[in-house]
Each structure stands twice: as C-alpha cells, then as structure tokens.
Amino acid sequence: MVLLTVNGERISTNVDPSTPLLWFLRDNLQLTGTKYGCGMALCGACTVHVNGEAVRACVTPIATVAGKKITTIEVIGKSPIGKKVQDAWIAEDVVQCGYCQSGQIMSASALLTKNAAPSDAQIDAAMSGNICRCGTYNRVRSAIKLAAGGKAKSPAKPAAKKTAKA
Amino acid sequence: MEKLFAIPKAPIVKKPSRRDFLKVSAVAGSGLVIGFNLSLGNKMAAAQAPATDLNQPNAFLKIARDGTVTVQVKHLEFGQGVMTSLPMLVAEELGCDFTKVRSELAPAAPIYAHTAFGMQMTGGSTSVANSWDQLRTVGAMARTMLVSAAAQRWKVDASTCRVNNGVVTSAGKRATFGELADAAAKLPTPKNVVLKVAKDFTLIGKPTRRLDAPAKVNGSARFGIDMTPTQIPNLHTALIAHAPTFGAKVKKFNADKVSGIPGVTHVVQLSHGVAVVGKSFWAAKTGRDALQIEWDLEAGSKADTVKMRQAYRDMAKTPGLVAKKGNPDAFKTVAKSVVAEYEMPYLAHAAMEPLNCTVAITGDKCEVWVGSQFQTVDAGAAATIAGVPPQNVKLNTMIAGGGFGRRANPTSDYIVEAVEIAKKAGVPVKTVWTREDDMKGGYYRPMYVHRIEAGLDAANKIAAWNHTIVGQSIIAGTAFEGFMVKDGVDATSVEGVADTPYDIANMHATLHTTKPGVPGLWWRSVGHTHTAYAMETMMDDLAALAGIDPVAFRRAYLTKHPRVLATLNLAAQKANWGTALPKGRARGVAVHESFGSVVAHVVEVSIDKGELKLHRIVSAIDCGLVVNPLTVTAQVESAVVYGLSAALYGKITLKDGVVEQSNYHDYPVVRMAEMPPVEVSIVPGGARPTGVGEPGTPPIAPAVSNAIFALTGKRLRTLPFDVVSLSA
Numbered sequence: 001m002v003l004l005t006v007n008g009e010r011i012s013t014n015v016d017p018s019t020p021l022l023w024f025l026r027d028n029l030q031l032t033g034t035k036y037g038c039g040m041a042l043c044g045a046c047t048v049h050v051n052g053e054a055v056r057a058c059v060t061p062i063a064t065v066a067g068k069k070i071t072t073i074e075v076i077g078k079s080p081i082g083k084k085v086q087d088a089w090i091a092e093d094v095v096q097c098g099y100c101q102s103g104q105i106m107s108a109s110a111l112l113t114k115n116a117a118p119s120d121a122q123i124d125a126a127m128s129g130n131i132c133r134c135g136t137y138n139r140v141r142s143a144i145k146l147a148a149g150g151k152a153k154s155p156a157k158p159a160a161k162k163t164a165k166a
Numbered sequence: 167m168e169k170l171f172a173i174p175k176a177p178i179v180k181k182p183s184r185r186d187f188l189k190v191s192a193v194a195g196s197g198l199v200i201g202f203n204l205s206l207g208n209k210m211a212a213a214q215a216p217a218t219d220l221n222q223p224n225a226f227l228k229i230a231r232d233g234t235v236t237v238q239v240k241h242l243e244f245g246q247g248v249m250t251s252l253p254m255l256v257a258e259e260l261g262c263d264f265t266k267v268r269s270e271l272a273p274a275a276p277i278y279a280h281t282a283f284g285m286q287m288t289g290g291s292t293s294v295a296n297s298w299d300q301l302r303t304v305g306a307m308a309r310t311m312l313v314s315a316a317a318q319r320w321k322v323d324a325s326t327c328r329v330n331n332g333v334v335t336s337a338g339k340r341a342t343f344g345e346l347a348d349a350a351a352k353l354p355t356p357k358n359v360v361l362k363v364a365k366d367f368t369l370i371g372k373p374t375r376r377l378d379a380p381a382k383v384n385g386s387a388r389f390g391i392d393m394t395p396t397q398i399p400n401l402h403t404a405l406i407a408h409a410p411t412f413g414a415k416v417k418k419f420n421a422d423k424v425s426g427i428p429g430v431t432h433v434v435q436l437s438h439g440v441a442v443v444g445k446s447f448w449a450a451k452t453g454r455d456a457l458q459i460e461w462d463l464e465a466g467s468k469a470d471t472v473k474m475r476q477a478y479r480d481m482a483k484t485p486g487l488v489a490k491k492g493n494p495d496a497f498k499t500v501a502k503s504v505v506a507e508y509e510m511p512y513l514a515h516a517a518m519e520p521l522n523c524t525v526a527i528t529g530d531k532c533e534v535w536v537g538s539q540f541q542t543v544d545a546g547a548a549a550t551i552a553g554v555p556p557q558n559v560k561l562n563t564m565i566a567g568g569g570f571g572r573r574a575n576p577t578s579d580y581i582v583e584a585v586e587i588a589k590k591a592g593v594p595v596k597t598v599w600t601r602e603d604d605m606k607g608g609y610y611r612p613m614y615v616h617r618i619e620a621g622l623d624a625a626n627k628i629a630a631w632n633h634t635i636v637g638q639s640i641i642a643g644t645a646f647e648g649f650m651v652k653d654g655v656d657a658t659s660v661e662g663v664a665d666t667p668y669d670i671a672n673m674h675a676t677l678h679t680t681k682p683g684v685p686g687l688w689w690r691s692v693g694h695t696h697t698a699y700a701m702e703t704m705m706d707d708l709a710a711l712a713g714i715d716p717v718a719f720r721r722a723y724l725t726k727h728p729r730v731l732a733t734l735n736l737a738a739q740k741a742n743w744g745t746a747l748p749k750g751r752a753r754g755v756a757v758h759e760s761f762g763s764v765v766a767h768v769v770e771v772s773i774d775k776g777e778l779k780l781h782r783i784v785s786a787i788d789c790g791l792v793v794n795p796l797t798v799t800a801q802v803e804s805a806v807v808y809g810l811s812a813a814l815y816g817k818i819t820l821k822d823g824v825v826e827q828s829n830y831h832d833y834p835v836v837r838m839a840e841m842p843p844v845e846v847s848i849v850p851g852g853a854r855p856t857g858v859g860e861p862g863t864p865p866i867a868p869a870v871s872n873a874i875f876a877l878t879g880k881r882l883r884t885l886p887f888d889v890v891s892l893s894a
Contacts, residue, residue: 015448016452020448023448026392027394027448028446030395032385032391032392033384034385035389035519037520037601038829040601040829040830040831043518073385076384086384090379090380090383093800095376095379096246097243097565097568098245098387098565098567099389099518099566099568101382102385105383123838124839125839127838128838128839133516133517133518134245134804135803135804135836135841136800136803137807137841138803139803140838141838141841
C-alpha cells in the first residue's frame with residue numbers, strides 16, 4: 001500500500017511498488033497528459049513535480065514518492081506560475097506536435113518557481129533534459145522569458161477581421 | 167513523393183456541380199453541413215451514401231446553430247500545423263469569426279483523399295497545396311448558401327448582402343451564421359462560386375496562432391498513445407517482443423511462465439514476434455521482460471553496416487543506371503578537379519511519441535485509433551488482417567507526437583501488428599512500442615554512398631560532373647513502385663541530383679540500387695536528405711577550387727531558376743554575407759529546392775577545444791503563397807533542428823543484422839543548450855502555396871559543413887560529422 005497526493009487528491013494504491021510513477025498516473029489514474037518518451041530519464045516528456053521539484057516520472061518507482069505531493073500538467077495552470085507559463089506558450093505559439101510540451105512546461109514551471117528571472121545559461125541547464133524533435137527550443141526559451149516578465153519575441157497578431165462580398 | 171502527380175493550376179472561378187459536391191440537408195435543424203458527393207464525385211466510394219446527421223464523417227465543414235464552425239481536417243496533425251492552416255483556407259472564403267472555428271481530424275473516408283495522390287495521406291509537404299482550391303471552395307459554397315438564406319428571409323437581392331466575421335447584413339438587417347445555418351441547409355447547392363483574388367485576402371497571409379495549442383499546453387490533447395479504458399471499455403495494453411533481426415522467426419517461447427505474471431492476460435505469438443497483453447503498460451512490460459524466446463535467425467537479415475559501406479564505396483566507382491544523362495567523358499578533359507565520396511548512415515525518425523495503435527474488433531467490425539499519415543492504406547490493411555469487409559473498418563485519426571515519415575508506411579507495420587494482436591487476444595488492445603522498440607524497429611532513412619567526380623575548365627566554369635549514388639530503394643516492393651520507379655531508377659533515390667536547378671554542363675548521374683535487407687522509408691525530405699548534402703558541399707568545393715565566393719559561384723548556375731536565386735540572395739543579404747566576422751568564426755551557405763519550395767541557410771560557426779558551436783542560422787524560404795507565416799517560420803525552425811540532429815549525431819548501425827542503437831543516449835538529438843538563434847525570412851509572392859514542412863531540412867547539414875570548411879579548410883564527407891577530427 002502506497003499513500004500519496006496527486007493534484008491535491010489523497011490516493012492510496014496497492015499497485016506493485018516498483019511501478020514507475022509515470023505508468024501509475026497514465027494507466028491507473030488515466031492522467032494521460034504526462035507522456036512516455038524514453039523510459040530512461042533521457043527525454044523529459046514525463047516530467048512532473050514531486051513536492052515542487054521537476055522529476056522524471058518514468059524512472060521514479062511509486063514506492064519512492066509515498067507521502068509526497070505530485071503535481072501534473074493537468075493542474076499546473078492552477079498555480080500562478082504555471083498559468084503564466086501556459087499563457088506564454090500560447091503567446092509565443094510554441095507547440096508543434098505538442099507531445100513533449102507537457103514535460104517542457106513542467107520543467108519551465110519548476111525553474112521559474114525557484115528562479116523568477118533565469119539567464120540563458122540557467123534556462124539551458126534547466127531545459128536541456130527535455131527533448132523536442134519538432135525543434136521548438138528557441139520558442140520555449142522565448143516563452144520562459146515572457147513568463148518571467150519579459151517581452152514576447154515573436155508576437156502573433158490576432159486573426160484579422162474578415163469581410164467578404166457575397 | 168511530390169513528383170507523383172503535378173498539382174493543377176488554380177482557376178479563380180470554380181464551378182462545382184452536383185457531381186462534385188453535396189450539400190447535406192441536416193436532420194432536425196442541426197445546422198449546415200458541406201461535404202462531397204460520395205456517390206458520384208468519387209469513384210472510390212461508389213457504394214457509399216452520405217450520412218445526414220451532424221456527426222457524419224463525410225463533411226468538411228459544419229456550421230452549428232451557435233455559430234461554431236467545425237472544419238474536418240483530412241490530413242494528420244503531427245506538428246506541421248494543418249489544424250490551423252487548413253481551417254484558415256475555409257474561413258477566408260466563408261467570412262466567419264475565426265475565434266469560433268474548431269478543427270477536428272477527419273477519420274479515414276474516401277472523400278478525404280489527397281486531391282493529387284488519390285488516397286488519404288499526409289506527405290510530400292503537400293497538405294496545404296492540395297487543399298488550396300478544395301477548401302476555399304467549401305468555404306465559398308457555405309458563404310453563398312448562408313447569404314442566399316439571408317436574402318430569402320429578408321426578401322432582398324443577395325448582392326445587397328455583406329458578410330463580416332460570421333454575420334450577414336443588408337440594409338439594416340443582420341443575422342449570424344448560426345441563425346442562418348438551418349435555412350441555408352435547405353437551399354440548393356450553388357452552381358458556381360467565385361473565389362477571392364489574393365489581394366482581397368484578410369486571413370490568408372496573416373500570422374495566426376495555432377488552434378491546437380490550448381489543448382497541448384494543459385495535457386488535454388489526446389494522442390494515439392493516450393487511449394484508455396474510459397474511451398474504449400476493457401482496453402488492454404500490448405507490448406511486442408520483435409525479432410532481433412529483420413525477418414527472423416519465433417521458434418519457441420515460454421508462454422506459460424509469462425502468463426502467470428500478475429496483470430498479464432494474454433501471450434500471443436505473431437508472425438514476427440510475441441505480444442504480451444496486460445491490464446497496464448507496466449504489467450505487459452514486466453511480462454515481456456520475462457519472455458524467453460528462441461529465434462530462427464536463419465530467416466533474418468545479416469546486414470552489417472561496416473561491410474555495407476565498403477561494398478557501397480566499391481559500387482560507387484562503377485556507373486549504375488542512368489538517372490540524368492550527360493557526358494561522363496567530359497571529366498577527362500577538365501583543367502582542375504575534385505573527386506569525393508560521401509557516406510550517409512541509416513537514420514531513425516525517433517519521433518517523441520513512440521509508435522502505438524489501438525484496435526477494437528467487435529463481430530465483423532474493426533475500429534482503429536492511430537496517428538496515421540496513410541489512412542487509406544492503413545484502413546485497408548486493418549480490414550485484411552481483421553478479416554472484415556473494408557467498409558466495416560473505422561479508422562480514427564489521432565494527433566501524433568511527430569512522425570517525420572514513419573507513420574506513412576506502405577506495409578502498415580504497426581497497424582497490422584495491432585490488429586493481429588486484438589484478433590488473437592479477443593480483447594480491445596492498445597499496442598505501445600517502447601523507445602527501444604521504436605529505435606530498433608527499422609523503416610529507416612536508408613544508408614547511401616555518393617561519389618562525385620567534378621571539374622572546372624580553364625575559365626573556372628564547371629565542365630564535368632559525374633555523380634553516382636548507391637543505396638536501397640524506399641519504393642521497390644511497395645504499391646508505389648509502378649508510379650515512382652522508372653527504368654529501375656527510384657525517383658526518391660536521385661531527387662535533388664537528377665533534377666538539380668544548377669545549370670551544369672555535361673552533368674551525368676547514375677544509380678545503383680541495393681537490397682541490404684533493412685527496411686527503409688521516407689524520412690523528412692526523403693531523398694533530398696542525402697542528395698542536397700553531396701550537391702551543396704561539392705558546389706562549395708568547386709567554388710573554393712575556382713577561387714570564387716561560394717554565393718557568387720552558385721549564382722552563375724542559377725540564371726534559369728529565379729526562385730532559387732532569389733532565395734539564396736535573400737539569405738545571403740539577411741546574414742550580411744561577405745562582411746567580416748569575429749576571429750575564429752566562419753559562415754557557410756547552402757540552398758536547395760524540394761517539394762516545390764526553395765530554402766537557403768547561412769550558418770555561422772566556431773570550433774573551440776574540439777567543440778563545434780553554432781552561433782547563428784539565417785534562413786530564407788520561398789514557399790509560394792504563404793497561408794500562415796507563423797507556421798512557415800515554425801516549420802523552417804523545426805526542419806533546421808531536425809536536420810542538425812542528423813548532421814551532428816544521427817547514425818543507426820547494424821552488426822550481424824542487429825541494430826546497435828536503442829534510445830536517446832546512443833542516438834542523441836540536438837538539445838536546447840546547443841540551439842542557436844534561427845532567423846527566418848520569407849521570399850514574398852507566389853500564386854499558390856508550395857511545400858513547407860520538409861524543404862528546410864536538406865540544406866542545413868551542407869550549410870554547417872560549408873561553414874566548417876570555411877573555418878578549417880577540412881571537408882567533412884561522412885555523416886554524422888566527426889567534429890573531434892577537426893581539432894587535430
């Protein structure tokens with residue numbers, strides 16, 4: 001029996017204690033926003049917060065998070081920093097396929113919680129564990145700076161109003 | 167794939183008839199639905215009648231009573247932005263409020279066939295191009311019907327009506343699209359519609375943020391891998407132990423021991439491996455890890471890339487089948503020459519979402535949920551394996567976490583396997599490939615060797631270029647062979663060489679097609695991935711041999727190709743080509759035409775203590791008429807990173823038939839800290855959209871290589887780059 005808190009909800013489970021947190025979240029709780037990418041903590045797609053720290057859920061046995069507070073992408077927008085990060089992601093039009101973005105956003109939120117104004121080197125250090133095969137890295141960087149209170153680098157104008165003559 | 171069919175020129179006035187379109191009068195006032203007439207308009211669907219409810223699968227556009235406009239996107243969304251750019255085409259003509267536009271991925275159905283390729287598919291950077299007339303026409307038809315409904319209601323002439331942001335007005339009267347949708351649905355289909363001319367566009371060409379972004383930043387976007395028992399009751403997860411070598415067979419395995427593992431429900435022998443089915447991923451994986459399989463390796467591939475490279479290099483010294491006829495003897499009379507061999511390895515697509523497929527078979531019906539670039543092919547394969555009539559297969563297209571060509575497989579490998587497991591296990595099944603399965607699973611960008619003998623005459627003009635390519639055919643043995651292999655030459659093996667825009671005297675190109683026993687497939691930009699490297703680094707070598715600036719040297723051979731020339735010039739101008747750089751830095755340039763578009767990159771590099779550093783990438787693209795500049799910029803950035811990962815790291819090797827790489831530690835990709843700024847400029851103009859997703863990839867590796875050459879004088883001809891060798 002493992003007791004833990006997931007997204008504010010207290011949960012007890014009797015799954016095999018060696019089950020990685022990732023698969024407990026995805027298969028048992030059906031919280032599928034946290035993604036599987038490599039299973040070896042190489043890509044960061046599975047990043048969640050454990051007591052506020054960015055952790056790779058794919059290599060975290062559920063037994064090791066007993067008594068801890070897990071936060072996933074599904075509720076990160078409820079925190080002020082998480083919301084800022086999500087808004088910045090949309091403002092900078094970051095996502096492409098989107099598969100890695102849950103992990104990117106969780107890593108970025110953890111970074112900004114500890115460091116309100118990270119430098120480029122600090123962003124590199126915090127984010128280089130998150131792989132994006134679509135290559136959104138420069139936009140991720142811009143979005144983190146925007147969320148930290150900077151200016152948008154590539155502002156997208158809203159869709160213009162349309163007029164059509166019948 | 168882009169050469170399969172030519173994209174037809176756009177007439178401004180479209181005359182759809184009842185044979186082409188069907189306006190569906192929706193039941194019980196559920197709004198206006200525009201689809202295509204299946205029974206007459208598409209010979210592939212002769213037996214099918216369109217459904218008449220709002221959720222019918224054969225619509226392109228639905229306008230609901232609340233004014234919501236839903237566009238069914240016939241292509242796969244796997245990052246390239248079609249869930250935004252295709253609705254823009256509809257909305258431009260419809261005149262709706264774009265904030266009320268929703269996009270959904272269309273299931274497999276004949277009406278969603280690619281207008282040039284004749285089957286439902288995503289590839290060749292053609293999604294916007296092939297939809298350009300079709301979806302604008304859909305929007306214009308709907309607008310015409312909404313206006314007619316308003317005119318009838320108000321008893322005014324339709325020409326007095328104006329459409330703005332989802333509202334029709336005339337002489338003080340006003341009605342929203344939602345209010346008019348039911349009445350519009352009862353009207354006859356317009357006999358012809360007039361499409362806007364480009365100068366009147368108000369949405370097309372405007373930077374427009376992605377419609378799929380909100381769901382992708384809060385975890386709610388459901389990818390194929392995210393199917394759960396909530397969506398499909400009793401859904402199980404299956405992992406597959408694939409053969410260690412391509413083609414090896416199972417002799418025997420310990421099913422009894424594995425089926426006793428908690429959570430494991432079925433152990434299923436497949437034609438090419440063993441599947442373990444369980445209540446969860448972890449249960450199935452625990453079961454798979456416990457499998458002991460004895461393989462019959464005699465039937466399997468013995469491919470060995472070390473042996474292949476020597477064999478390929480030997481072959482490259484002899485002429486192959488002619489792909490471009492020139493004068494090979496001209497090389498004997500040149501004044502100066504370069505002879506070079508190039509080696510490009512196998513490459514895995516390594517998309518972030520590992521392959522997966524969900525299948526539920528009920529009686530004689532088979533439903534599939536999958537991120538597919540080849541819906542028509544995959545649905546057909548599912549029918550064959552499930553043993554059900556093709557019309558009993560429903561294939562739901564799921565958004566995909568990348569694909570880069572891997573999800574466009576003529577053999578439907580990961581779909582066939584999932585259907586086989588679901589059928590044998592007798593329960594709904596989601597297969598999940600581990601990263602290792604995905605990396606070792608084959609269908610790679612094939613390994614190639616190029617050999618070029620090129621020379622200059624006394625005036626430093628290129629006077630000879632003998633080019634031989636060695637490598638396997640992606641197309642041979644597939645249903646595409648008849649279209650794309652001519653006289654033994656697979657067009658995708660030689661594209662970028664045989665059709666080079668450079669006006670080179672006596673250029674002669676030949677191809678040796680090999681059969682190494684390793685499954686190959688298209689990989690973002692297909693043949694251009696290797697041909698652009700050989701072409702653009704040789705052009706650089708020849709420029710150096712001639713003592714001419716690399717940009718100026720190229721210009722002289724591009725006089726008949728103004729788009730290529732203009733794109734090269736724009737990149738050079740934006741990169742301040744020719745101006746001084748800080749000590750220890752150098753620039754390189756490359757330009758390449760593919761998928762109807764042209765991309766040029768200028769890269770600035772330095773090397774410090776054996777480490778290559780990229781400082782700046784300046785890119786220019788001519789992709790014809792731009793629909794969404796944000797998408798174009800994002801795709802060029804994306805194509806750059808994808809190509810850089812291959813140039814710096816990408817390499818799949820085989821020893822005794824076994825793939826030696828397994829995960830991102832031994833198949834590394836570019837990460838954030840290595841990423842330089844990428845500045846993208848768009849060449850304005852163009853009457854129609856051309857490709858965007860792929861054309862940025864081919865020129866990036868040669869641009870970096872050319873910068874390294876400018877910096878060090880050393881020419882890298884084997885990919886990925888051996889950067890360590892440069893500091894020696």
